[in-house]
Amino acid sequence: MEKERQHELFEKYLAGSLETADQADFEVLKKEPGFEEALRLHQQLEATLGNEKLHHFRTQLQAADQDWGQHKQPTKVRRLTTGWRIGIAASVLILLSLSIYRLGPFSSATLDALFALNFEPYQMVLNQRSETDAPPLQLEAITAYQNAQYEQAAAAFEQLATSAPEQELYRFYAALSNLAADKPALARSTLEALSQTASDSLRQ
Numbered sequence: 668m669e670k671e672r673q674h675e676l677f678e679k680y681l682a683g684s685l686e687t688a689d690q691a692d693f694e695v696l697k698k699e700p701g702f703e704e705a706l707r708l709h710q711q712l713e714a715t716l717g718n719e720k721l722h723h724f725r726t727q728l729q730a731a732d733q734d735w736g737q738h739k740q741p742t743k744v745r746r747l748t749t750g751w752r753i754g755i756a757a758s759v760l761i762l763l764s765l766s767i768y769r770l771g772p773f774s775s776a777t778l779d780a781l782f783a784l785n786f787e788p789y790q791m792v793l794n795q796r797s798e799t800d801a802p803p804l805q806l807e808a809i810t811a812y813q814n815a816q817y818e819q820a821a822a823a824f825e826q827l828a829t830s831a832p833e834q835e836l837y838r839f840y841a842a843l844s845n846l847a848a849d850k851p852a853l854a855r856s857t858l859e860a861l862s863q864t865a866s867d868s869l870r871q
Contacts (some may be wrong), residue, residue, distance in 0.1 A: 681710055817848035835861060
């Protein structure tokens with residue numbers, strides 16, 4: 668079941684407004700692994716942020732995802748430094764690491780939970796002119812990310828970021844990999860640091 672439908676069902680359930688048409692979907696959702704924990708987390712976030720602010724944040728993420736989807740072409744190889752591709756990544760980075768702070772004060776634990784609840788892995792756009800020209804470690808990182816081996820991907824991207832700190836997308840994808848590996852605290856620290864040091868080309 669898609670995340671947005673899950674959020675909608677959680678909100679209706681907590682508000683006591685599930686309609687007949689929603690009941691069947693909610694029964695399916697209850698059978699999914701982690702249902703109780705996801706419902707508890709949603710209830711905590713809604714209590715902390717308020718339903719309107721939480722919905723606003725998800726709307727922002729959906730807008731970023733649509734922007735990403737308009738430009739992604741998985742069958743084609745991407746250059747690392749092309750401006751608009753950097754901008755797409757930056758839009759996601761800004762939404763994840765900056766704009767949520769405008770929604771109101773909340774704890775680091777709640778922030779980490781918000782990341783984890785709303786995150787879905789994004790399309791990989793970090794490639795060079797050809798796969799044969801890419802550094803072996805970059806190919807390893809990309810392959811791991813695309814195969815949903817996110818802990819391995821995070822480790823590889825972090826090594827790449829250490830060896831080539833000028834390549835900001837290495838840190839960006841390290842953070843995304845940590846989010847997907849259910850390590851939101853590590854991802855948050857990377858995103859916060861990157862938001863402070865990102866170049867103008869990444870922010871535009």
